Amino acid sequence: MPDLQEIVHEIADEMARRDDRGDVATYIPELAHVDPARFGLAVVAADGTLACGGDCDLPFSIQSISKVFTLTLALGLAGDSLWRRVGREPSGNAFNSIVQLELEKGVPRNPFINAGALAVTDVILSGHPPREALGEILRFIRFAAQDDSVFIDESVARSEKATGFRNAALANFMKSFGVLRNPVDFVLGTYFHHCAIAMTCEQLARAGRFLAHSGRNPDTGCSIVSAERARRINALMLTCGHYDGSGEFAYRVGLPGKSGVGGGILAVAPGQASIAVWSPGLDESGNSHLGRIALERLARRMKWSIFGQ
Known part of the structure; x- marks a missing residue:
């Protein structure tokens, strides 16, 4: 079984070294001040294990x-x-x-x-x-x-x-x-x-857990939505969650996800984990450039794509 914490640390370290960071959003002036060198990644597994890397405890605008x-x-x-x-x-x-x-x-x-x-x-x-x-x-x-x-x-x-x-x-x-x-x-x-x-990667990953576990919080057993509704929200995240970059995200990452122009992405590995990544630099579609790359790395190494291994 892959070591989740080790993989998260390795991905965070790789992203910290990259120069191709995208461009921060400037049309919302307050977001233009965010340091493009920031990167955070948090994963909450089905058993509640938390794996964090980089600036995972720094709040950012989830947009x-x-x-x-x-x-x-x-x-x-x-x-x-x-x-x-x-x-x-x-x-x-x-x-x-x-x-x-x-x-x-x-x-x-x-x-x-x-x-x-x-x-x-x-x-x-x-x-x-x-x-x-x-x-x-x-x-x-x-x-x-x-x-x-x-x-x-x-x-x-x-x-x-x-x-x-x-x-x-x-x-x-x-x-x-x-x-x-x-x-x-x-x-x-x-x-x-x-x-x-504003949320940290850890907070955002925890908030998305109900979508990874059929509408329930696996720690409390509390049902937030029905399993059917959770599936349908995930379907919309997969097809529409990255605007006109949604097809590319599905092709590269293979997970339901929702981006924000603050540089965050919430992604869901159904039955496995809830994931939040933050890198403020955006690609041409307004999605986190390194965030998508990091999730692609994570999904491949953990074999989490919904389309198979």
Whole structure:
């Protein structure tokens, strides 16, 4: 049996030595200050064993990874009726593209592009004040991670609000088609804040464990979602979790995963482990460049690809 901790350390050491780190996101000014030399990797195995390497205990902005948790919440609130307001197909376009929305009458292609996440956020609001909806999102992520220290980075949220013109355009466009039912400002404010949640790799890996274990936390035995719903969320992560780089991620890594422009990726090896990696430099699709390479190394060495060994 491979030594998981040894493999994680070796991968972290290799990534620390590489010069091809990608470019940090600059369109959110607060993210432009993040050191591109950072790299963290955390893996929580089925038996609860934690293997960490690099900057695994340093909080970072999870950005669009939060969409995994908001989708889980929205499905709990709306069930399959959610799919009348957002699709389940890969987009093939940039994560903030407005082109498809016009062609498809304001219905976003999937819940992980920005437009889709705005529709999901609207479902969670359900007429509640943004503060209450945001509190519910944060409580859920803290519960999944079993860690109450997970927090919202207010400086990142302010930075997103100050520069979020494309997201505002997407939200207003969807509102014009009746896809959003709450005030646009409420939806945007909640969205900017849940994308600004900060977590360490260890916290994020622990928060994703229910997706690796049929909807349950294997430590507590607590069921967070049904096994069927966990499978379907994983399916969406595989097909849509890396925007127009999702096919490449599935080809290279072979695991369900969700990226964020903060440089994080949450990946799931069903029945085996929950994995979080962080490297702030992004590739052309807005996904962590070294994060994807590290996960490819890990999946190969641990024989975790869902497509076989």
